[in-house]
Amino acid sequence: MRFPDDVPVLTDSLVTLRAHTAADIDPAYETCQDPEMQRWTTIPVPYLHEHAVDYLTRQIPARWQDGSSFAWAIEYDGRYAGTVDLRDSEGGVGEIGFAVSPWARGHGVMTRAVKLVVRHAFDDLGWRRVTWRAYVGNWASRRVAWKAGFRSLVTLPDGGLQRGVRRDEWVASVARDDELEPQGNWWTVPVIEGKGIRLRALAAKDAERVMAACNDARTQHWLAGLPSPYGLEDAEAFIDGRLELLASGEGVSWAIADAETDELLGNISVFDLNNRIDKTMAEVGYWAHPDARGRGVMAAAAGLAIRHAFTPLDDAGLGRRRLVLYAAAGNTASARVAEVNGFTRTGLDRAAAPLRDGVYDDLVCFDLLATEYTP
Ligand SMILES: CC(C)(COP(=O)(O)OP(=O)(O)OC[C@H]1O[C@@H](n2cnc3c(N)ncnc32)[C@H](O)[C@@H]1OP(=O)(O)O)[C@@H](O)C(=O)NCCC(=O)NCCS
Known part of the structure; x- marks a missing residue:
C-alpha cells in the first residue's frame, strides 16, 4: 500500500477517518500529554515532541506500506481528534487500538470510529474477527467496545504489558457476522x-x-x-x-x-x-x-x-x-x-x-x- 495515496477515507455523518498528515503532529503530541493516555496505553512516558514526529512521519507510513498495521487519523468537528488502528491480522484475526483527544471525548466519536474500522476490516480487508484489549479499569474503553458490539469479555490476569510491567487485561471480540450493537445490558444506578x-x-x-x-x-x-x-x-x-x-x-x-x-x-x-x-x-x-x-x-x-x-x-x-x-x-x-x-x-x-x-x-x-x- 502506498501512503497516503492508498489509505481509504472512511466516514459517517460526523466522523471521518483519513491518513495522518504533518499537521496532526502537534495535536497528537498534545493528546499524548493527557494522563489518561499515559495510564491506559503503551505510549512512551514522558511523551516528547519527537515521539509524535517519529510515530506520524515514520512508523505509521512504514506500517501501511508493509501491511503490519493500519492507522487512521480521526477527524471530528474539522480537527484532528485522535487515532484508531488495526493491527496484527495473521489468520484473519486482528486487534483494534484507539484513543481520542480529551476535548473530543464523551460525544460518541470513538464508538463511531470503531464501528467504521471494524466494518472496513470485515468488508474490505477480509478479517474474520477483531479483538479489543484494555487494561482492567479502563471503563471508558470498555464502554466503547460494548457499544460497538464487542462481546464475550474475559479478564486475563497479567495479560497486558505496559512499559515492562504486567497488567490485568480485559479482552473481547466481534466476529464478521456479529451485529455491531451492544450485547446484553449495561445497567445504571438511578438515584x-x-x-x-x-x-x-x-x-x-x-x-x-x-x-x-x-x-x-x-x-x-x-x-x-x-x-x-x-x-x-x-x-x-x-x-x-x-x-x-x-x-x-x-x-x-x-x-x-x-x-x-x-x-x-x-x-x-x-x-x-x-x-x-x-x-x-x-x-x-x-x-x-x-x-x-x-x-x-x-x-x-x-x-x-x-x-x-x-x-x-x-x-x-x-x-x-x-x-x-x-x-x-x-x-x-x-x-x-x-x-x-x-x-x-x-x-x-x-x-x-x-x-x-x-x-x-x-x-x-x-x-x-x-x-x-x-x-
Ligand atoms: C477510551 C476513549 C477512546 C473513549 O473515547 P470517547 O470519544 O469518549 O468515546 P465515546 O464517547 O464513543 O464513548 C465513551 C463512553 O464511555 C463512557 N465513560 C467514560 N468514562 C467512563 C467511566 N469511568 N465509567 C463508565 N463509563 C464511562 C461515556 O459516558 C461514554 O458512554 P455513553 O456514550 O453511553 O455516555 C477515550 O477516553 C480515550 O482516548 N482514553 C485514553 C486512551 C485509551 O484509553 N484508549 C483505549 C485503550 S484500550
Missing part, C-alpha cells in the same frame, strides 16, 4: 428518593461504613460468605465491584443513604439479572449498618428497589417479571422485610443456609410477581 432515605450509587466515601456494617457480628452470622474479618480493602473491592455488576448486566446495587446527611445506612441489590434459565427474574439481597436497624430503613429501601425492578425496560427500569428473596429461617428481621413488601413465602430449602458457626439453617424462599405487585 431514588424515599421517606428519609435515598438510594444512590456506592462511592469511595462509603468504605468505612461498609466495613463496619460487614464486620458487625449479626451481618457476619447471617452472611457467612463475607470475608472475616472484613477489612477496608474488602469494602473498597466491594464498592469497585459494583461497576462490574452493572457493566456485565448482572445486577444493580445501591447505597441506602440518609436523605439528609447522605451517610450510608445499608446496601440493597437486585441481582442474578442474567440468570441462565430465566432472564426475567432477579433476586433481592441486602444488609444494614447496625445503627440503621430497627426503624424500617430496609423495608422502605426494598420497596424502592422492587419498584425499579418491576419498572419496564422502556421506562429505564429492570423489566422484571418475578423477584425472589431468601432468608435463613432464624433471620426474622430479614423475613419481615420480605413480608412487608408483599413477598409470598413459597417454601423451605432444608439445611441450605450456611451460617458463620458452621451450622446449616433452613432457607426460607419468597417470591413476588409483577402481576401481583402494588407499589
